[in-house]
Amino acid sequence: MTDTFPARMTTLPLEPVPAPQEQTTPSMEPRWRALRSVDRSDRVYRRVLTAFALALPFLILVILGVLFVNALPAVERFGPSFLWTSTWDPVAEVYGAAPMIFGTLASSFLALLIAVPLALGVAIFLTEFSPRWLRQPVAFLVELLAAIPSVVYGLWGVFVLIPFLRSYVVPPLKAVLGWTPFFQGPFYGNSLLAGGIILAIMIVPYIAAVSREVLLAVPTSQREAALAMGATRWEAVRSAVLPYGRAGLIGAIILGLGRALGETMAVTMLIGNRHDIGVSVLQPAYTMAAAIANEFSEATTNMYLSALFEVGLILFVVTVVVNAVARILIWRVARGAAVGSKAL
Amino acid sequence: MLRRTLTAIGIIGALASPPPVAAQVRLNGAGATFPNIIYQTWILTYNQKFDNVEINYQSIGSGGGIRQFSDKTVDFGGTDAPMGDSAIAAIGGNALHIPTVLGAVVPTYNLAGVAQPIRFTPDVLADIFLGKITNWNDARIASSNPGVTLPKQDIIVVHRSDGSGTTYVWVDYLTKVSPEWAQRVGRGTSVNWPVGLGGRGNEGVTATVRQTPGAIGYVELGYALVNKMPAGVVRNKAGSWIAPSLESVTAAAAGAMDEMGPNTDFRVSITDSPGAAAFPISSFTWLLVRKEYSDAAKARELVKFIWWALTEGQAKAAPLGYAPLPKEMLAWIDARLKTITSGGRPVWRGPTATRS
Numbered sequence: 001m002t003d004t005f006p007a008r009m010t011t012l013p014l015e016p017v018p019a020p021q022e023q024t025t026p027s028m029e030p031r032w033r034a035l036r037s038v039d040r041s042d043r044v045y046r047r048v049l050t051a052f053a054l055a056l057p058f059l060i061l062v063i064l065g066v067l068f069v070n071a072l073p074a075v076e077r078f079g080p081s082f083l084w085t086s087t088w089d090p091v092a093e094v095y096g097a098a099p100m101i102f103g104t105l106a107s108s109f110l111a112l113l114i115a116v117p118l119a120l121g122v123a124i125f126l127t128e129f130s131p132r133w134l135r136q137p138v139a140f141l142v143e144l145l146a147a148i149p150s151v152v153y154g155l156w157g158v159f160v161l162i163p164f165l166r167s168y169v170v171p172p173l174k175a176v177l178g179w180t181p182f183f184q185g186p187f188y189g190n191s192l193l194a195g196g197i198i199l200a201i202m203i204v205p206y207i208a209a210v211s212r213e214v215l216l217a218v219p220t221s222q223r224e225a226a227l228a229m230g231a232t233r234w235e236a237v238r239s240a241v242l243p244y245g246r247a248g249l250i251g252a253i254i255l256g257l258g259r260a261l262g263e264t265m266a267v268t269m270l271i272g273n274r275h276d277i278g279v280s281v282l283q284p285a286y287t288m289a290a291a292i293a294n295e296f297s298e299a300t301t302n303m304y305l306s307a308l309f310e311v312g313l314i315l316f317v318v319t320v321v322v323n324a325v326a327r328i329l330i331w332r333v334a335r336g337a338a339v340g341s342k343a344l
Numbered sequence: 345m346l347r348r349t350l351t352a353i354g355i356i357g358a359l360a361s362p363p364p365v366a367a368q369v370r371l372n373g374a375g376a377t378f379p380n381i382i383y384q385t386w387i388l389t390y391n392q393k394f395d396n397v398e399i400n401y402q403s404i405g406s407g408g409g410i411r412q413f414s415d416k417t418v419d420f421g422g423t424d425a426p427m428g429d430s431a432i433a434a435i436g437g438n439a440l441h442i443p444t445v446l447g448a449v450v451p452t453y454n455l456a457g458v459a460q461p462i463r464f465t466p467d468v469l470a471d472i473f474l475g476k477i478t479n480w481n482d483a484r485i486a487s488s489n490p491g492v493t494l495p496k497q498d499i500i501v502v503h504r505s506d507g508s509g510t511t512y513v514w515v516d517y518l519t520k521v522s523p524e525w526a527q528r529v530g531r532g533t534s535v536n537w538p539v540g541l542g543g544r545g546n547e548g549v550t551a552t553v554r555q556t557p558g559a560i561g562y563v564e565l566g567y568a569l570v571n572k573m574p575a576g577v578v579r580n581k582a583g584s585w586i587a588p589s590l591e592s593v594t595a596a597a598a599g600a601m602d603e604m605g606p607n608t609d610f611r612v613s614i615t616d617s618p619g620a621a622a623f624p625i626s627s628f629t630w631l632l633v634r635k636e637y638s639d640a641a642k643a644r645e646l647v648k649f650i651w652w653a654l655t656e657g658q659a660k661a662a663p664l665g666y667a668p669l670p671k672e673m674l675a676w677i678d679a680r681l682k683t684i685t686s687g688g689r690p691v692w693r694g695p696t697a698t699r700s
Contacts, residue, residue: 087536088536089535089536090507090532090533090534090535090536091529091530091531091532091535091536092530092536158551158552158555159551159555162555163555186498188500188541188556189541189552189555189556190541190543190552190556268505268544269544269548269551272541272542273505273541273542273543273544274537274540274541274542275536284541284542286542290505293506294505294506294507294534294542294544295506295507295534296507297404297405297407297408297506297507298405298406298407298408298506298507298508298509298533298534299407299507300406300407300410300411300425300431300507300532300533
């Protein structure tokens, strides 16, 4: 029974009460008109604001244009095969970005796999189950994770996380799941696994903070209705609260994903920086952002530089596509009704 | 109130404006990160001594240095890998390479329980980095290390993930000693590594080597000395086992002078140097200067600074982990500096003429 009622319930909540200021009396009309009339300073003000607002989209176009112009030599030389070849040889000037595209996506999705349950757990605990006195301190500490510079995460990863993984995590993982292709091969330390875990830790605060706001915005009536139907606390969360906020929650996850895709410093310190494609998370890999950061300053030939610009262009496009897909997903899921869809 | 403000502004303005002495010359440079510490030390000392010159050097990497030098956005560049013939031709041949100090790249490793330095022959180093020797107890490593018990442990190769002059020197050496390396990989500031993990910067390689049992990597000599890392002994061209040290690096440059000859343009690699006491994985680092400057004052001050760095400044090299140039090389560099012109006229007539 708990499985059936929630989906429809989302459409039930009270319509917003008409705001009192909308009920203007005729006597106030002239005053409103006076307020809405524009004089010169208003027009100037408006134009300035419009210019500010347009500057940012313009900036994106400029970035895209610069990336494209600089990438053009590589695009012309290697064509679309740049996307699926794996050789990255600055000496022979042969470039293919497939391992980096793969590594970027794989590390980000591995990070999501770990971070989403963790972050949603934190958010649900803080909004639904936590004692009141615990809420603020825990929320504060989780958000504090976002304030740590990524190079510090990288250092911590090298000196704490990797030794920990080597001694305590990877041996049992290999013992239990060693037969799957995902845990094949020797573990050197620097690997897709280490990079994915550090990314997960870095994006948890983002997902958790936004999810918490979304869940807090779910009307109490939703929970009360579910509880009144005989649901337990957990059933109320699962069947009433989460579906109500699902658009916002997806938005939170995409925010985390966007950060994971572009993260550079911590990843390059942990992922092993190897131009290779392998399904095993124990193997070293590479990401686009890490490659650009690593190789840009010493890219001596024009073609090398151009290939790095093309990698940047691909990263840009991947990020835009991911965000666009997320936006479409939110619109389709939300249909304008659920909490958080407007904020995003 | 207003008057007081104006007075205050006037005083501040008077304080801020430079004293009316000889015109200030500003020299901007950018490039290699490896010599950054010695360059900054030189610049600081020099600026204190001669306050009519203001020199800036930004360590943006050799590639960036060559690019900015070629685009003429800086007055001089710094690089660990010499410019190629085509790159020099692209800017009309208007470039000179002036060596400033020497560096070396040393193999470092993580082998628990091995106290004495491991000895590497050139072909063993190449084959380890080619992925052909994969275990520390390989017979070829053991044969050059009698009396050392080498563990049965997989070798994990660690290289630089960022483009680097350090990498250039390392693979330049491997290219010289291994035909297979030359054919499969070649030389460059970053290459297509056959095996291994990438670490970012000397510190990244160091951290990975230290954290990974059985790892072997390569770092700059100065970095290895400061961090007290185990450094491998390498057999040089003359057949002697040479531990990396500042003296054996200077010896590498001295040993290569016969091959270079007095008319050299200094764009020479001194890896695998024939000197008897030479550490074989050594290299110059260069300043890039133009043969022809439009601003004579700038050119004169730049050459004066370079000459100071190569004479008085050399004493500062060793304490910072850089090997000084062999003294015999100064006459050759002096001859090259004298060819720098502005408006067709030489800007430097030799150490004594401009010292006044």
